[in-house]
Amino acid sequence: MHLHVPFGDLKRQHDTIRAELDAAVTRVIDSGWYILGPEVCAFEEAFAAFCAARYCIGVANGTEALQLALTALGVGPGDEVITVANASVYQAITIMAVGARPVFVDVDERSHTMDPAALAAAITPRTRAIMPVHLYGRMADMDAIMAVADRYGIPVIEDCAQAHGATWRGKPAGSIGALGCFSFYPTKNLGALGDGGAITTNDETLAEKVRRLRQYGWERKYYTRDAGGLNSRLDELQAAILTVKLRHLPAWNARRRTIAGMYNDLLADTGLMLPEAPPEGDHVFHLYVIRTAERDAVQTHLREQGIGTDIHYPLPTHRQPVYAPFAPPGGLPTTERLAQEILSLPMFPELTDDEVRAVATAVRRATRGREG
Template identity: 50%
Template sequence: MSQYVWGYLQEYEDERDDLLDAVDSVFRSGSLILGPSVRRFEEEFAGYHGVAHCAGVDNGTNAIVLGLQALGVKPGDEVITVSNTAAPTVVAIDAVGATPVFVDVHEDDYLMDVSQVEAVITERTRCLLPVHLYGQCVDMAPLRALSAKHGIPILEDCAQAHGSRHHGEIAGSMGLAAAFSFYPTKVLGAYGDGGATITSDAGVDAALRRLRYYGMESVYHVVETPGHNSRLDEVQAEILRRKLRRLDAYVARRREIAQHYREALSDTELVLPATTPGNEHVYYVHVVRHPERDKVLEALKTHDIFLNVSYPWPVHRQKGFLHLGYQQGSLPVTEKLADEIFSLPMYPSLSDSELDKFIDTLRDVLATL
């Protein structure tokens, strides 16, 4: 059983009564699509981030798609982002007909190297898309300066950074808009797919609401294309409302687990996660590095431990994106990381005894290499 499935099952047992009550309350309400649970969640999620608006959508990928469209990105435009990310970041750019333009990442925190961004800005650049990866934020001050200098909006990809802060500012509040995923494994996860795009710009919010509902401004009257059927489900919204109240507790437990790893593994050959100064890491995943990563993973499998790699193939070297023309070696840090990184178990319901048992096994495996 994977670490993610186990974490989900443990969480369900811990929160079962509240989750079932959430489902029952929706079914008894008689309102199943864009009803009171979605509206309340949108208000509460926007409030948590200190922004004015939130539009709930059906998944995190479409949160980016609609965010890009609401910011005016069109076919033929360019969007600057990174290749060290989950493929959906780039799939979303492709879905609106734009071209992804990649910069490399830092070797210590695995995040966008903002110093490379200005060199790839062209007259076709319409959006800067930083990915707050693994649970901490990109260096936003210089990116915001570039945004202001060139008049290019920022759409933050916050799928892995719920509750993370950067110099006191919460992830999702530092660009013109921000996209979130509520996939079940996320720091704030639903029990199915879900997503949201947040903003403090009323015009962007109005566009998001039209785009998620066929491009309609009123029932049966389409005013904007291309529209989508991309609505957050009432059941998932009510579950997310309940879980949002526990988000800070989830983050606190993740940080406890990360500290336990630091104390227990600092004397090994593993490169442990580095938190960039000014960041408050939420450890969506606990990514480490080892030069013989594949040997470590194979050895752990003999103990029935199956760990994830986020991500084994840089987006620019995947078959579906070879047409972009990036050659091997074009993003050297990203490519090096793909050969060395893997994720240790990280979910709030992981007990101290389970954690210690895993660490002992991992240390034994590392000692044999």
């Protein structure tokens, strides 16, 4: 049997919950209220509980969540924010949007997340925030990162855009740093039917400030209190849809873990470097990323066999012309090597076991040229 397997297929997920989605959409249309209303409040409450955070503020997307978190912390011109360069450009965009300087540090080779030793070495008197990314659904080493942050009294903004439901020693993503920032882009583990985002925090003052900043910096209608505000609201339709989907998220994340376990078993003897779940917590496998020095050849073979793949991400941020002025002098050797070797295989909860086996068979053929 030869199956073609797409890299993603959102329609499958929505077909399984179509009646619930239709009911939510109809409810919002009938309500006559479309911006910042009861649906957003209900979702914020449910998502805060899911993240074990005291507060959740819905915003327009994950990028603006990061930007508003920086603004809420008072980060601005002359400040440095330490982040990684292997998670696309979102972090750098927002750091520059508030007038601060991105300081890129290397990642740990196994976890693909911020290297705590590199973080410690990059701290200066101008460091005003630390922005690790829980990449591919795996949390960064939050023990070591928080230890550095606490030593210097620097707040941590967790980029949780790929890690809804991931945990570190039982603590969910978005509940450990000063603020957690989520994206609900449709392909995320929790995705809207459009753009959406959220910020979580346990700090009441920060929560209130973010609430103002997402709506022009208004304290009340037409009266501005904070500079740096945006129009960055989650709308009622997306909130209602997200509330429906949040109920399914634990089962979807469990299925992602099952699929990752199947891939790990089926590819165990290939010599490929496979993702491992950290002993400290739950990996939610937003992406399943393998490593091979023959990446381009493997990707081409898979394409020829009808298997969709992608690369997250092909060009590190500090190597993109716009951000090159912020590249550290010696570059970021691990980040750069990983970008040459990583390959994302199909990973979404609705993949069938047959499809997972078909992908694994194709990968074995592509890597050995003779198996399968």
